[in-house]
Amino acid sequence: MWKSKDKLIRGQRLHTCSHALIMNTTSHITAAAQKYKEIQVALVILGVHLNKVGWDLELQVMTEEDTRGITADEDNLSEGRQSMSWIWKVNNSVDVMDNKGKQEALRIEWCKAWARAHRWSEECLLLEEEMQQVVSFFGYKQVRWLKLASSVYCHIDKVTSDGLRAYAARQANLQGKLLSECRDQCSGLSTQLLLPASSW
Secondary structure, three states: OHHHHHHHOOOHHHHHHHHHHHHHHHHHHHHHHHHHHHHHHHHHHHHHHHOOOOHHHOOOOOOHHHOOOOOOOOOOOOHHHOOOOHHHOOOOOOOOOOHHHHHHHHHHHHHHHHHHHHHHHHHHHHHHHHHHHHHHHHHHHHHHHHHHHOOOOOOOOHHHHHHHHHHHHHHHHHHHHHHHHHHHHHOOHHHHOOOOOOOO
16 A cells, blocks of 8 residues: 555645545554454463364464565565465455455465576576586686696797796686686585586
């Protein structure tokens, strides 16, 4: 509601009306959450006396973070860390939203989650390919500098030729260290991203 207010509402009168609506909705949410917490505590006490177990797996303890909309985390968290509050996953017979509306909202959220999962998989594949390109680049640079280090420079004096070969050998050593470090850092990447083991 706050996002819609910021995007769509213009003018003081509409801002006042929308603010009042948001405050009214917030108070209803707070009251409903408080009522749920009181009932949940009562059920815990009754469950002990009646030997009822397992119900608390569905009717969990509610926190401030749980009282959020289905898509409330979309702008605050990265793609791989978004999650829906457990309150939207509970199968209850009496609901503020009608069952058809809730099912439609859950279908939309499922489609978004499916798209995010596929986008994440694609990003993982691209990341692995980029890291493979980095390893190949450092390997290429090392081979190139090694060739220069072993080259014979006939058209210049011996001191300059030795200096050029020493510089090329130093650069080859530097590229070799970068290659080794990159391989070490990328060695567990395929496992972390749940991809097939890489050959590089």
